[in-house]
Amino acid sequence: MKEQVLGIIYSAIENENHSLAQPISLEEGENTALYGVGGVLDSMSLVSIVIDVEQMLEEQLGVKLTLVNDSAMSPKRSPFQSVKTFANYIVELTAQVSHVR
Amino acid sequence: MSDNTPVTLITGTRKGIGRHLAEHYLAQGHRVIGCSRSSSDLSHPAYHHFIADVADEQAISELMRHVRGTCGRLDHLINNAGIASMNHSLLTPYKTAQNIMQTNVLGTFLLSREAAKLMRAGRQGRIVNFSTVAKPLKLEGEALYAASKAAVETLTCVMAKELASFGITVNAVGPTPIDTDLTRVIPAQKMKDLLAQQSLKRFGTFDDVTNVADFFLSPRSNFITGQVVYLGGL
Numbered sequence: 001m002k003e004q005v006l007g008i009i010y011s012a013i014e015n016e017n018h019s020l021a022q023p024i025s026l027e028e029g030e031n032t033a034l035y036g037v038g039g040v041l042d043s044m045s046l047v048s049i050v051i052d053v054e055q056m057l058e059e060q061l062g063v064k065l066t067l068v069n070d071s072a073m074s075p076k077r078s079p080f081q082s083v084k085t086f087a088n089y090i091v092e093l094t095a096q097v098s099h100v101r
Numbered sequence: 102m103s104d105n106t107p108v109t110l111i112t113g114t115r116k117g118i119g120r121h122l123a124e125h126y127l128a129q130g131h132r133v134i135g136c137s138r139s140s141s142d143l144s145h146p147a148y149h150h151f152i153a154d155v156a157d158e159q160a161i162s163e164l165m166r167h168v169r170g171t172c173g174r175l176d177h178l179i180n181n182a183g184i185a186s187m188n189h190s191l192l193t194p195y196k197t198a199q200n201i202m203q204t205n206v207l208g209t210f211l212l213s214r215e216a217a218k219l220m221r222a223g224r225q226g227r228i229v230n231f232s233t234v235a236k237p238l239k240l241e242g243e244a245l246y247a248a249s250k251a252a253v254e255t256l257t258c259v260m261a262k263e264l265a266s267f268g269i270t271v272n273a274v275g276p277t278p279i280d281t282d283l284t285r286v287i288p289a290q291k292m293k294d295l296l297a298q299q300s301l302k303r304f305g306t307f308d309d310v311t312n313v314a315d316f317f318l319s320p321r322s323n324f325i326t327g328q329v330v331y332l333g334g335l
């Protein structure tokens with residue numbers, strides 16, 4: 001499950017890289033910083049990546065999730081700090097919801 | 102149907118302005134997806150009707166999944182569905198106030214949010230919302246309705262900014278009274294006074310609304326966003 005989620009996150013970042021002046025390097029793998037302290041993403045890019053990830057989770061894994069809630073957008077305790085925190089957050093949420101198909 | 106057939110989603114297409122808009126864009130060769138809370142008798146090979154309440158997140162999510170699955174993209178969204186209640190604020194039941202806000206404000210928000218996610222992929226899109234002259238005229242007896250449309254206007258302006266980088270424009274049309282079920286309940290004298298406040302003192306027509314919608318949807322209008330256009334000269 002985690003592997004599939006990571007794959008989805010990486011492809012969402014690659015999609016967004018097409019429109020970024022400074023593409024995000026994925027060399028550090030799961031430790032790639034995203035949003036908040038040390039992160040390279042601005043909030044618009046984060047929006048795009050989150051929407052892409054939501055769509056791919058639904059299309060590829062059949063899970064419908066709303067990834068953003070009020071606390072998720074606070075840079076301090078945000079699940080979007082790195083690829084790893086993002087993936088763990090999704091795996092955790094997935095365990096709590098029912099599948100659409 | 103060719104791949105570049107415009108795909109247009111219109112809410113509230115069972116009757117009134119929405120029905121007219123659906124027929125208009127079908128005649129223009131668009132593929133039209135419509136919705137309302139009850140079924141529609143509009144039958145056309147390029148029309149698909151959904152029974153969905155615009156404020157029902159689950160139903161709208163299903164509608165969007167259908168659009169994505171069958172059309173692969175969305176070019177235009179017209180947030181026409183709306184309800185009114187003509188009543189003194191002191192006599193307006195809380196439930197009525199809730200229904201107005203849910204349909205007019207949250208419905209417009211929900212559809213716009215989901216449509217923009219789909220439009221984003223094509224880096225272009227048009228969203229047209231519905232206000233009313235009751236908002237700038239601050240009409241007595243329409244407190245909740247006018248307040249809901251003030252919220253729709255603000256949503257229009259803020260989303261215009263937020264969606265600009267995706268190539269999506271967001272505008273609103275503010276019709277004068279048009280003869281539909283929505284306005285038939287207004288007393289004749291009140292209607293006369295209302296029309297007297299317009300520069301052009303007549304009822305609006307469906308075609309007046311379509312004209313503004315055509316302008317907003319035009320590919321040439323890609324530099325027009327965050328605007329509210331009132332009919333009748335306010």
Ligand SMILES: NC(=O)c1ccc[n+]([C@@H]2O[C@H](COP(=O)([O-])OP(=O)(O)OC[C@H]3O[C@@H](n4cnc5c(N)ncnc54)[C@H](OP(=O)(O)O)[C@@H]3O)[C@@H](O)[C@H]2O)c1
Binds near residue numbers: 154156234282
């Ligand atoms: N007529 C006017 O003079 C006038 C003036 C200014 C602005 N407007 C605006 O123009 C828009 C259309 O008005 P209209 O005069 O055509 O009204 P209408 O004749 O009462 O029609 C309203 C349409 O919206 C649908 N609808 C209502 N609530 C809905 C909901 N929760 N979910 C989905 N569909 C819903 C209705 O179908 P169901 O009942 O089957 O759901 C119907 O098809 C509204 O936004 C209104 O505020 C109208």
